[in-house]
Amino acid sequence: MNWTTGRGLSRRLTVPLIPRQESADLLDDDERRQLLQRCLADEALPIQARAAGALILLFALQAQRIRHLTTDQLTQKGDDTYLTAGRHPVLLPPRLGALLQDLVSRSPAPLMIPHGPNTPRRLFPGRVPGQPIDGHSLTNLLNRHGISARPARNGALAALASxxxxxxxxxxxxxxxxxxxxxxxxxxxxxxxxxxxxxxxxxxxxxxxxxxxxxxxxxxxxxxxxx
Incomplete structure (x- = not known):
């Protein structure tokens, strides 16, 4: 471009810089801790909202990844509960481990279509056999109970990164x-x-x-x- 401009073959081109994107939409630590405490302790909330919200607020997991979790990814060793959401099992805090074990033990909702015998059991099942809860349904469930997934995840990521x-x-x-x-x-x-x-x-x-x-x-x- 400089060569053609210098020879009068083209006009000077000015390309604006793309501003660096930073995640301004995030919960601060106090808000995140309050929501996390609510997810772990408030039994008035649906258990799926509590479990998914806690995983976002504590481990910064994406809702898309959470909805695809299977019960095989949750393991128990003695009194300890581990979740393999990344490359390796992660030891869960006792209250979160107990919450996820409770979620596993719950029977499917009455309208839920049973999964097939060879299909991995979903931790957050949908209404189609073997399929997880729909992404929009999970996000809407969280929103209805005061948990906005993106700010919650960004706040958790910032805390973990620090x-x-x-x-x-x-x-x-x-x-x-x-x-x-x-x-x-x-x-x-x-x-x-x-x-x-x-x-x-x-x-x-x-x-x-x-x-x-x-x-x-x-x-x-x-x-x-x-x-």
Missing amino acids: DLPAAILADLLGLHVNTAVRWITYARRDWTDYLAVRAAERGGTVSRSVCPARHAGPGVRRDGHCE
Whole structure:
């Protein structure tokens, strides 16, 4: 373009910069904690709304992913309950684990069509055999009970990003590492100190210039150390 403009073959073209998008639509920590407490404790709410809302508010799971969860992804080991929503099982807080186990034990609604014998049982079943609850139905259910999925998830992501390095955040939630890095940047956290502490605990060293955690990628293991 500069070549053709300099030779009078075209006019100068000005391309405006696309403003950087940041998630301004998010719950603050106080609002998120209040909603989470309500999901965990308020038995007047439908159990599906409580369970889905808690998973969004605590683990920043998308409603689309939540509706596809199956009972096989929920495992019990002794008194502990684990949910495999990303790459690895995540230990649930006892109250949330009990809530999800209660959801599993509930019988389908009277109008629910039973799933087939070889079909994975949905944690949030729909009315079509073997299919999950419709995405709009789940979102509307949450909205009716004061849980707006997008601000709730953004608030949870911001909170997690302020406490976890990008590699671990991506691994925990099944995010692309670049998405996790953007949320870490949004949360304005530098994880060099985190890596230094972890290295000191294991008797190793971390080079600040070689392995900053905010650029977590193939060179950063899941435990936060550099390879």
